[in-house]
Amino acid sequence: MTPASPEQPWPVWEVFIQPAAGDPHEHAGSVHAVDAEHALQNARDTYARRNEGVSLWVVPAAAITASTPEDMGPFFDPANDKAYRHPQFYKVPKGVKVF
Amino acid sequence: MPPSPAVAEDPVRLAEFEARIAADGSIEPKDWMPARYRSQLVRMMSQHAHSEVVGMLPEGNWITRAPSLRRKMILLAKVQDEGGHGLYIYCGTETLGVDRHDLVQQLLDGKAKYSSIFNYPTLTWADIGAIGWLVDGAAIVNQTMLAKASYGPYARAMVRICKEENFHKRQGYEIMTTLARGTPAQQAMAQESLNRWWWPSLMMFGPHDADSPNSDELKRWGIKRKSNDELRQRFVNLTIAQVKAIGLTVPDPDLAYDEATGDWKTGPIDWDEFWRVVKGDGLCNKERLDARRAAHAEGAWVREAAVAHAARRAAGD
Numbered sequence: 001m002t003p004a005s006p007e008q009p010w011p012v013w014e015v016f017i018q019p020a021a022g023d024p025h026e027h028a029g030s031v032h033a034v035d036a037e038h039a040l041q042n043a044r045d046t047y048a049r050r051n052e053g054v055s056l057w058v059v060p061a062a063a064i065t066a067s068t069p070e071d072m073g074p075f076f077d078p079a080n081d082k083a084y085r086h087p088q089f090y091k092v093p094k095g096v097k098v099f
Numbered sequence: 100m101p102p103s104p105a106v107a108e109d110p111v112r113l114a115e116f117e118a119r120i121a122a123d124g125s126i127e128p129k130d131w132m133p134a135r136y137r138s139q140l141v142r143m144m145s146q147h148a149h150s151e152v153v154g155m156l157p158e159g160n161w162i163t164r165a166p167s168l169r170r171k172m173i174l175l176a177k178v179q180d181e182g183g184h185g186l187y188i189y190c191g192t193e194t195l196g197v198d199r200h201d202l203v204q205q206l207l208d209g210k211a212k213y214s215s216i217f218n219y220p221t222l223t224w225a226d227i228g229a230i231g232w233l234v235d236g237a238a239i240v241n242q243t244m245l246a247k248a249s250y251g252p253y254a255r256a257m258v259r260i261c262k263e264e265n266f267h268k269r270q271g272y273e274i275m276t277t278l279a280r281g282t283p284a285q286q287a288m289a290q291e292s293l294n295r296w297w298w299p300s301l302m303m304f305g306p307h308d309a310d311s312p313n314s315d316e317l318k319r320w321g322i323k324r325k326s327n328d329e330l331r332q333r334f335v336n337l338t339i340a341q342v343k344a345i346g347l348t349v350p351d352p353d354l355a356y357d358e359a360t361g362d363w364k365t366g367p368i369d370w371d372e373f374w375r376v377v378k379g380d381g382l383c384n385k386e387r388l389d390a391r392r393a394a395h396a397e398g399a400w401v402r403e404a405a406v407a408h409a410a411r412r413a414a415g416d
Contacts, residue, residue, distance in 0.1 A: 009200035029190045034409035046186050069130045
């Protein structure tokens, strides 16, 4: 990950922040850094100047594999025809007020 | 304005894209977008990022001369925020396929634009108040709109920035309030500063709608949701009450309240001055670029040390 010279662009790291204990980590943005430790420090200075989080993840941007917008239809299609996965699919007898 | 690069867009995709924006949809980095949407965003976002970075300079001028430790800590934090804002927006711009390194180089080479407001000098301590109150206040009006921009990474950066700008505006107004309630000399300092910053602050919103060639396209694509004149009017309406509350006056003999619209109408803006500063002939254009280049050069050892340290760690030293 280390660049050859100081004047070359440093690798991009995506930053994820956990706002409070118990919350999931959310994407905050990205930083440039020479290595993981440096990325964590830059992420703290850039995205957590006001106690915005209790935990940070940094991930080399190049290591992320993402679905593409072109996939959007076919890739997520299998979920479309399975209405029985939702509770609204099922009828409850009228006499039952609280289920 | 130069003609837009002739890119023949796929009419079907363009129609889908515009329908999505019309339905208030959000565009994400991997989505198809017209080349012109991408280039307009790169232009606008990189200028915005450069403005945040250059914006550190007029205020940095007063860090060592802040009148108390409290003011000094506040100013340090504010200037650090501006650097952070630059980084948020550079990060957003990079999602469009450009590299921050190249954008920074364009700034250092004097090829990039940034907001002209930062080419005015900070002559007195009151100017730090005026910048926080008026310049950040104007920026909030603009950025609150941009927080609803159609491009997701830009809008998200703006949400983050708007949260922080409110502190900037409050601390500036507090400085002005303190001076305006102080000795006659302090009151005069506050008024003199307002006199210098008022018109340049109004110019921050850019040319009148009729003279703003990019506006129609930016609005159609949901990058801007309001026009320059609408935003400027909103800023004036918000600010006049704040001016009156601390007993100052704006340097505009034509200022008048319009009962029918509820708007404060200002006198004519000196667009000759605006274009002079945009084209490089402001009081501090050269000084700002020289300072930015010097800071970049003086930071070289930090970049070298970071790379050397990482290399040693990687080698297991």
